[in-house]
Every structure is written in structure tokens, then in C-alpha cells.
Amino acid sequence: MTPGALIALSIPSPSVSGFHIGPVTIHFYALCILAGIVVAYLIGGRRYRARGGRQEDFETVTIWAVVGGIIGARIYHVITDHELYFGPGRTWYHMFFIWQGGLGIWGSIAGGALAVWLVCRSKDLRFCDLADSLAPGILLAQGIGRLGNWFNQELFGRPTTLPWGLEIAPQHRPLGYLQYATFHPTFLYELIWNVAGACFLLWADRHWRLGRGKLFALYVVTYTFGRFWVERLRIDPANHVGGWRINSYTSLLVFAAGLVLLIWMLRNKPGQTPPGTPEKVPAAEEQDSDADEDRDDDPKDAGDAGTEG
Template sequence: MTIAPAMTAMSIPSPSQGVWHLGPVPIRGYALCIVLGIFIAVWISERRWVARGGKAGQIQDIGLWAVPFGIIGARLYHVATDHDLYFGAGRSAWDILYIWHGGLGIWGGIAGGALGAYIGARQHDIRMRPLMDVIAPSLLVAQALGRFGNWFNQELYGRPTDLPWGLKIDEAHRVPGYADFATFHPTFLYEALWNLAGFALILWLERPRNGRSGIGYGRVMALYVIIYTAGRFWIEQLRIDTVELHDVFGLRFNVWTSIVLFVAAVAYFVWSLRRNPGRESQVYADRPAEAPAPAAED
């Protein structure tokens, strides 16, 4: 079965190339999307942090820890869940280092980034829960921009479709078994739009209203997890890429991950709301009061 030419003419084109060369230096579309997402996320978080009472520049300092830890964690998660790409027959483990070819797992990135943020926050006596609440919405923006890297690489697309917004995929990039199809669900675009809508929803939900101070104590981060996993649940089931742990009791491994994290985030949100309604007034850890300086002798 093939897609009718009239429908492919209305489809979304894929980039003709994902790499440009500036002299001997390759400039990769995938890497540009990741870097742009990180830059925008830090900028948004910095503004939100200052609005919460934090000091300017601290988010950038924390980012120096969170970003590399996040990238390492994201790569390790991807390798762990798709290790045959690197350790199977005819594969090279050195390819693990080539992150510009794609392959970053979001939950590994969140875990690694949280560890790096914790290290950076300790250096400034910053409380973790208000910090994570500040950063959480910006993650959705970073992920939305990062997903366009999949567009440049022509990867992680969905099932074949004849919808007007179907994504054209070059034959060389089609998943085995789908060579006769030309257009596929643009799951990168679905997730990007879902994430941006989630970002706007969180900003609306956390606005102080009716005398309440807003959402705090880690519940904004919980909302991020709830929104993202809800979208990932249905988007993941559209995808046709092969992953090592792609079928567990009839569902892809990443779908099960989304279900577990969604339930955990909802449970935490309800528990935290009952325990600590409102929002923290202090974003820094309590410091012991300094002893008064001794009076000078006459």
C-alpha cells in the first residue's frame, strides 16, 4: 500500500539534510535544537527564579551542573533501553559517544539533571522543591524544541497516515517493513505542541488567586510529570520505531514508564496538597542566626 500522490503533496516535508559544514566543523540540526532548548529553559527559569525571590545568576550556576548531568543521564537511559544498537552483532560501543546521531532518554535526563541541580543548589543553600517548581515548566519548552531534532534526523515518527499533516520520510530513513509508505504521523510535532500547551496550562494553574499564594512544595514539578506522561502515553503508541524493551505485556516500555510516573505524580500532588497547601515563602534553606559581634572596648 502506498500513499496517494495528491496526499503527499499536502504533507509536511522533512529537511533535505540535517548537517551543515562550517569549514571542517559539522553543524547538526539535532544538536542545535537541543542547545536552543537548554538556552531557552535556562532563560525562562532565571526569570521565574528571580520572581520567586531568588538571586539573579543562580539558575545559570546550577545549570552548569544540571545540563551535563542531564545529558549524561539521558544518554545512559537510551543506551540501557536500546543497548542492541551499541553492543549487538556488528555494532560499536564507541557509538555511545555520538549523541548528535540521536538517542536521548528524557527520564534519564530528568534524573541526571535533578542530581546536578541538587549539587548546584547545595552550593547556594537553595531548597530543592521550590527550585524544581521554578524549573519544571521550562522543561516542557526545552523538550518541545528538542523534539525538532527528531525532525532533522527523520526518526521517531509514527504510523503511516494519509492525513494532510502527514510527515514525509525519505526511503533511507523508513523503518523496516514500511518502505512502501511515504507519509507518517509527525509524532515530534504532536509532542512539541502538547508540551507547549502544557507549559501554558501550568503557568495559568500556578497563578495566585482567591487569596491563595500559588502552587508550591514540588507540586508544579508533579504537574509537569502528569502533563508530560499523559501526552507521552498516547504519542508513544503511535510510534513504530523499534526499541529493545518495546513490548511488556502488550505495551511499549516507555508507555509503562509513563503510567507509573503519572500515578506517582498524582499521588504526590494529592499528598503534598493535604500536607502543605499553598506555596513556600522562602526559597533558601534556613541558616543559623549569626552571633552579634562583640562590642569594642573603649
């Protein structure tokens, strides 16, 4: 098939990656991330309220989850691509210039989860309730965020002649691939996988009635399974160990950890805790409850209640 025919059948890439409002540049990548956060917030908030949680608690957790996710994403990027900031000719403090790009999804997940856990500890909330509530929305948000890679013409896969190949402009092609015009649209593969995975999580939560924590573990297994084979397709510059990208190892390790956790929970924590069940009943409430029961059992109280009718 001729190059012209391939282009005719391929997926075009956007010619622009943002727009200007006065002196301010708005990047479509940032808008995709913001849209994903909004979707995760709306879905997660509705699910958390259905579990008996309070909206104000969820809002507090969401704010800190976003902050922790951004910080974690940047830290992971700096660690795995340290040569961009340290060494001859590099400026180390550019690692703080987050607006120049460079975020790692694995750091985002870890940082966000840590922030949620810390808030839950400080506010005496169930971490697993929040994690299960957020899981489907997070996966959907990750899919929406991948659209940003499409606008930026980045993080695509190997060259392909398939009819859904992605057109990449010459200036965005890595060295060694300048002669190719169409590549695997890994952003689309991950988008489809994440949307399907989010639907699966919602279905599983409704039909299997998974207990607290199991749905989040299932989210980890679902996401990492898809992310592993997507990573195997990508050709963008990355650090390799033994011929594999570092993110491939990360995907495999997190998948294994999530699977072990899910199996352990299914075996050792069967069933489902009713939504809204508190961690423990405060002593004062237990005393009030006992006092109420004593009054109900008092014959005098029962007689008085009968005369009121």
C-alpha cells in the same frame, strides 16, 4: 485518495539535517536542543529571581543540570538499547560516542534533576524553588527539541492518510513500511502538547499559587500524560515488553508517581510558602534580631531618638 494527493496535503520533511562550516558538521538537531536549553535558562532564571533567588546560584545550577541531563540521557539510551553496543559484532566503547546520536529524555530528566538536587544540597538552596522555576521552561524546551526529530526524519508514528501526515523519504522508513509515504507527525503532536502544557503551567502558577514542589509535580503529570499516547503511535525500532515499548511503561510509571506526589502535597502541604523565604534563620541572625528588638524597647533609646528631631 491517491498517493500523489496525499503528498500534496502532507507536511514535508526537510531534505537536509545540517550544514558544514569547514570540516565541522552542524546538525539542526543539536541546534534545536541548544535553543531549548537557552529558552529554559531564560524563563527559569527570570522565575527564580522573582522567587527571591540569586542569579549566580541559578547559573551554577543550570550548568550542572545540563551536564547531568546529557549524562543521564546517554545512560538511559545505552541501557534501553544495549544491543547496539554489547554482543557479537558490536563495539562496546561506542557507547561513549555521544556525537553519533542516542539520547533518552527520561534519563535527561532524571540526570538533570539529580544534578540540581546535589547542587542544592551543597549550596543550601531550596530544590523545590528551583524545580518550580524551571518546570515551564523545561517543558517548552522539550517541545523545541522535538523539531530536531523533524529535521532527522525520525521517531514518527504509524502511517496515516490524514492531511497533516508527515512525508518520510524511503531511506528513513522502517522495514515493513516502505510502501507508505506519510506518517503521523509525532514530533508535532508532542511539540503542540508541550507548548500548551508550558502555558498551562504558567497559568496554574499565577492563578492557583501552588506551593513549593507542586508545580514541578504538575509538570511531571502533564508531560507524561501526553508522552504516553505519543509513544503508543510511534513505530521506530525499540525494545518491547508485553507488546508495549519500554518508554510507554516508563511514561505510565512516572505519570502515576507524579500524580501520587501531587495529591500527597496538596493534602499534606496546603498553601504557598512566600517567595524568598529561607530554609531557617541562622542563630547569629536570630541573636542580632533579638538585640535590635531589645534596643527598640529600651526607654532610654526611645528618649534619645526623640531629642534628635
